[in-house]
Amino acid sequence: MINVKLHGISKSYIAGKPVLEPVDLEIASGELFFLLGPSGCGKSTLLRIIAGFVAPDSGQIFFDDTDISMLPPEKRGTAMVFQSYALWPHMSIQENVAFGLETQGVKGSEKKRRVAEALELVQLTELAERKPPSLSGGQQQRVALARAIVVNPRLLLLDEPLSNLDAKLRDSMRSEIRRICKEAKLTAIYVTHDRKEALSMADRIALLNNGKIQQVGTPREIYRRPANIFAASFIGDCNFLRGEIVKISENGCTIRTAAGLMTAKEFQPGLAEQDNVSLMIRPEAIVAGESSLNNFTACADDESFLGEAGLWQLQGEGFHMTWLALNSHSEKSTGARCFHVDPENIAVLKS
Incomplete structure (x- = not known):
């Protein structure tokens, strides 16, 4: 070797x-x-x-x-x-x-x-x-x-x-x-x-x-x-949310987006408050239901059934994302719902 x-x-x-x-x-x-x-x-x-x-x-x-x-x-x-x-x-x-x-x-x-x-x-x-x-x-x-x-x-x-x-x-x-x-x-x-x-x-x-x-x-x-x-886009499917950094602290950064305020645990070196950024969120990182951080409301419809999972289209006010929901064989309600993303599952990228 x-x-x-x-x-x-x-x-x-x-x-x-x-x-x-x-x-x-x-x-x-x-x-x-x-x-x-x-x-x-x-x-x-x-x-x-x-x-x-x-x-x-x-x-x-x-x-x-x-x-x-x-x-x-x-x-x-x-x-x-x-x-x-x-x-x-x-x-x-x-x-x-x-x-x-x-x-x-x-x-x-x-x-x-x-x-x-x-x-x-x-x-x-x-x-x-x-x-x-x-x-x-x-x-x-x-x-x-x-x-x-x-x-x-x-x-x-x-x-x-x-x-x-x-x-x-x-x-x-x-x-x-x-x-x-x-x-x-x-x-x-x-x-x-x-x-x-x-x-x-x-x-x-x-x-x-x-x-x-x-x-x-x-x-x-x-x-x-x-x-x-x-x-981000070549290595796997992803959603991008554009936003502006409003706060940086030792716990991460907070970004204002069309989906509301989003907190990310890690971000790229050199970014500063008021910088325009893109948030990368993988479809499987979106979770149905409320949490203490990163909640947003969107309508889930137009499911693509993939067998072990379903790929849903999420339409919010001023933004669109895809959501990969496992165990999609069980019926899921459509219409407006609350979703969230863990701060560890958001990548903050320079726009």
């Missing part, structure tokens, strides 16, 4: 139009680290720069304390899993997995042992003699992982590896990939545009947009305390 440090990595394909503005990142040894963002944000370019497939315009890449910026891809000790698994259909599963070892000159009993260990790790030992066309999409993905892991890479790179799978299979493969990376004791960097993948799998996430890192943190940190409006 290695740690990875990026210092000032930038890239432009067209002069004056940067794909990546200077990026600084540090990825800990053994970490499953995600590069998350919309299409065109620069995440895949950054992964390819780390792999050595694309040369940066500036900056340095360190594996542990060694500058590998000028090394060709084959000298970096990385392995990559692509969107398309690139399995040879005429070869058996074990032959596909062994291919990387053969290019390294590993032969005989050593090759056989390492292939067997890799197949056992991805739970495909019994399918070793079969060929890729006879496997499901999830099984093919595990073969691609085994082929990458068997060469003992210093760093595993994954470029949207689940994008070709259907939704149900993606869900099951998330936990499998995390298990495999942790059991193999790998440092891994994973690119995706899928927030559910990132939230459910990552140790930490770097959220990118327009070539810039917007926020780095654990899934819970980014979800509960987003750095800005983009981070």
